[in-house]
Amino acid sequence: MKHLYLIRHAKSSWADDGLRDHQRPLNNRGLKQLAPMSRAIRADGAFDGTVYCSNATRAQQTLEGLIPSNHQHAVKLAPVLYTFNHEVVLDWLRDRNEDSITLVGHNPALEDLAGLLLKHAPDTFPTCSYMHITLPIEHWCEIGKNRGRLERFLTPKDVSYEQFHRKRTKIRIDEHSPLAWHIPESLLHQYQRIRDLEPGVLQGYDDEFLHQYRIAIRRSRAIAEAVVDISGDSDLRKAVKSLKRHGQATSRLRDLHVLLGDLAQWPLEEDTRLALVSSGARSYFANLADIEHQELTKRLSSGQYRKDMDEWYQLITSRHLKKITRKLAIEDIHKALKKHIHKHDAVARQLNEQSPDDHFHDLRKRLKRIRYLAELNKPAFHDRLRPLKHRQQRFGDFQDLHVQIDMLLAFRNSIATEPDMLAPVAGLNTLISDLAVEKHRVRADILTLGGIA
Structure with a gap:
């Protein structure tokens, strides 16, 4: 049995036009997403195995805000994860040998990867969201379409009321009427x-x-x-x-x-x-x-x-x-x-x-x-x-x-x-x-x- 944990980077900033995409940092909303998600992801054991992180600034900042200091020794930067193509990630995964792998990366690569592995994947994979997928395989080279099972899917609005409430629409009723x-x-x-x-x-x-x-x-x-x-x-x-x-x-x-x-x-x-x-x-x-x-x-x-x-x-x-x-x-x-x-x-x-x-x-x-x-x-x-x-x-x-x-x-x-x-x-x-x-x-x-x- 293999365990695959997918984490999309938190909300990033587009404020500085002079920065390359690779250098874009998290914005204030992204920073606020980290603390509530950290507790949930840690509790699920996502940082107990090897953690691979895209070398993009926003991905590294996301991981720093999520992972406890005593687990940082297991973190490895993987430039290959700075991609928007799930086939690139899939080919790279097939050469792994760990039982548990956590990826911190980008959409649409992670969302499309989940769509390939799961028969009924979530419709979207918002920023700072998390998936735990189990695969009944012995070697990563056996990974393929519909081979995975979704164990847990969490978004910031599932674990933080502040994030849930951020864009709630209020009922529009004339406050002066009974x-x-x-x-x-x-x-x-x-x-x-x-x-x-x-x-x-x-x-x-x-x-x-x-x-x-x-x-x-x-x-x-x-x-x-x-x-x-x-x-x-x-x-x-x-x-x-x-x-x-x-x-x-x-x-x-x-x-x-x-x-x-x-x-x-x-x-x-x-x-x-x-x-x-x-x-x-x-x-x-x-x-x-x-x-x-x-x-x-x-x-x-x-x-x-x-x-x-x-x-x-x-x-x-x-x-x-x-x-x-x-x-x-x-x-x-x-x-x-x-x-x-x-x-x-x-x-x-x-x-x-x-x-x-x-x-x-x-x-x-x-x-x-x-x-x-x-x-x-x-x-x-x-x-x-x-x-x-x-x-x-x-x-x-x-x-x-x-x-x-x-x-x-x-x-x-x-x-x-x-x-x-x-x-x-x-x-x-x-x-x-x-x-x-x-x-x-x-x-x-x-x-x-x-x-x-």
């Missing part, structure tokens, strides 16, 4: 965004993909639940439940992402920092995140998920939904909003220092529904939406602290009886105590907010 007038179009836009984000979520290299995926599901639910709240439509209510289940399945992983991010950023005392290191807390939570990601990958790859998303698409593009939304009146939105604000304020008045956390979480859910209803008529509720977002942020902070304290307590309890863990447990107790103080402060802030009306 959302109720264009609900089907908005739901379709969110549906397409969910589907486009799925590859990045599945790859798992950038946590922001999951965050944006959750936002797209929440926005879809928000719009649909607001319509259900007003219309009472049973078909839409049933479909929203499936969407809600898929969103809830991401909650644990997102909580772990937030905790791991905060652990890396919190200004911790030295004793607490050492406690996290010696106890293995970060590794513990990172392992939990890996397990959750594996479960989420299974879910998003399942037939049930595809069925639910297909049914959701059929509903939001149906005449039935258009008929429901055409009947929506601004007065209906105002009436439903008034009812929910009244219920929210009644619960808010009962909150006090002794109220359990669940009561705060319940109020947070009520607040979200109010905001979603208000967004159905942004022109009328523009002045209210910003304060609602501020309230929601405070409740979100409270929720994060509640979850983080619970996760840290569970970890502390799991190591409390182990030998030599006295000092780490003490450090964890300090961190948990500090978070509890911050949680109490946020709780006090929420209690001062009062009602909405």
Whole structure:
């Protein structure tokens, strides 16, 4: 078995007309492509064998930004790879004898080479993209048409949300018109965004993909639940439940992402920092995140998920939904909003220092529904939406602290009886105590907010 790894150079600059093609460097966009792709390519083992790189400046700069320093001894410059003809690369490969070869080169040579080796090759091979191809051959001279199997294909937009988002088209809707007038179009836009984000979520290299995926599901639910709240439509209510289940399945992983991010950023005392290191807390939570990601990958790859998303698409593009939304009146939105604000304020008045956390979480859910209803008529509720977002942020902070304290307590309890863990447990107790103080402060802030009306 032979392994062939193909890497196209990152985005290059055409700014200097005086440079020969061979001398062109990477531009700023190309430099930004390197860091996110490096992690993914290294994890796939592309730098474990011999690496051959075109001697063009842009190819060498690409490799320097991708390969770790301890693998640079395996790099060999290959002027033959500065070519746009895949036949040249193919002939050169036939004389190799390594089991694993990585090529850093140019299009169309690499794209055409993949097209020859693979029965179903990717349609394009963008800058800084990567392919791993396996070949069931003993010698490279046996390489030929359709002999390869594509093991992995990654582009920068699959591993970096920044690269994914760079050229995203936004839905073009008159910002001064109520959302109720264009609900089907908005739901379709969110549906397409969910589907486009799925590859990045599945790859798992950038946590922001999951965050944006959750936002797209929440926005879809928000719009649909607001319509259900007003219309009472049973078909839409049933479909929203499936969407809600898929969103809830991401909650644990997102909580772990937030905790791991905060652990890396919190200004911790030295004793607490050492406690996290010696106890293995970060590794513990990172392992939990890996397990959750594996479960989420299974879910998003399942037939049930595809069925639910297909049914959701059929509903939001149906005449039935258009008929429901055409009947929506601004007065209906105002009436439903008034009812929910009244219920929210009644619960808010009962909150006090002794109220359990669940009561705060319940109020947070009520607040979200109010905001979603208000967004159905942004022109009328523009002045209210910003304060609602501020309230929601405070409740979100409270929720994060509640979850983080619970996760840290569970970890502390799991190591409390182990030998030599006295000092780490003490450090964890300090961190948990500090978070509890911050949680109490946020709780006090929420209690001062009062009602909405």
